[in-house]
Amino acid sequence: GAGVSQSPRYKVAKRGQDVALRCDPISGHVSLFWYQQALGQGPEFLTYFQNEAQLDKSGLPSDRFFAERPEGSVSTLKIQRTQQEDSAVYLCASSPDSNYGYTFGSGTRLTVV
Amino acid sequence: KNEVEQSPQNLTAQEGEFITINCSYSVGISALHWLQQHPGGGIVSLFMLSSGKKKHGRLIATINIQEKHSSLHITASHPRDSAVYICAVTNYGGSQGNLIFGKGTKLSVKP
Numbered sequence: 001g002a003g004v005s006q007s008p009r010y011k012v013a014k015r016g017q018d019v020a021l022r023c024d025p026i027s028g029h030v031s032l033f034w035y036q037q038a039l040g041q042g043p044e045f046l047t048y049f050q051n052e053a054q055l056d057k058s059g060l061p062s063d064r065f066f067a068e069r070p071e072g073s074v075s076t077l078k079i080q081r082t083q084q085e086d087s088a089v090y091l092c093a094s095s096p097d098s099n100y101g102y103t104f105g106s107g108t109r110l111t112v113v
Numbered sequence: 114k115n116e117v118e119q120s121p122q123n124l125t126a127q128e129g130e131f132i133t134i135n136c137s138y139s140v141g142i143s144a145l146h147w148l149q150q151h152p153g154g155g156i157v158s159l160f161m162l163s164s165g166k167k168k169h170g171r172l173i174a175t176i177n178i179q180e181k182h183s184s185l186h187i188t189a190s191h192p193r194d195s196a197v198y199i200c201a202v203t204n205y206g207g208s209q210g211n212l213i214f215g216k217g218t219k220l221s222v223k224p
Binding site for chain 2 (some may be wrong): 031033035041042043044045048050055056058059091093095100101102103104106107
């Protein structure tokens with residue numbers, strides 16, 4: 001597709017449920033990033049992939065958060081045993097390389113009830 | 114204290130006005146980004162710069178590395194410019210994409 005595609009657009013999960021959020025970056029973009037944006041706040045970095053390699057996962061808030069990009073294209077962010085504080089918009093972005101700006105997806109709004 | 118500070122937090126302007134949004138940061142950076150976020154969450158990357166000045170249409174971004182300050186200017190503002198504008202920096206030595214974000218400036222342009 002022409003842009004970064006994220007799915008689902010909205011997700012409501014019961015506390016304790018596992019969720020999987022998908023990001024389909026622009027074809028050929030080497031770099032892929034995940035961010036978490038709580039209501040009324042700026043985004044916060046979660047993790048970064050270069051192709052299939054996860055080069056930085058320092059922003060993942062706990063071991064309940066896991067991200068993968070096994071074939072260097074589509075990425076999945078998984079949150080296990082969701083808690084209310086996980087409620088946020090999860091944004092994915094991709095970039096051809098470090099000299100270019102990023103293209104963001106529309107995000108997945110996760111609400112944990 | 115936040116590592117990236119934006120001002121003002123909220124800004125209301127009349128159509129046609131010249132607008133300036135400021136960003137100050139306290140860390141060494143390798144790049145600074147200006148992003149635009151419309152209601153509904155979509156984020157558009159406006160500029161990525163590490164020195165000097167960039168211009169795209171009615172938007173101009175400047176950065177002063179010595180003063181650790183950047184400005185985003187909008188000339189001849191229009192209601193469609195209404196959005197949240199976010200400044201973000203890549204910490205020098207940090208990994209690409211490990212951006213530190215400001216809290217954003219909410220701009221409303223009235224017709």
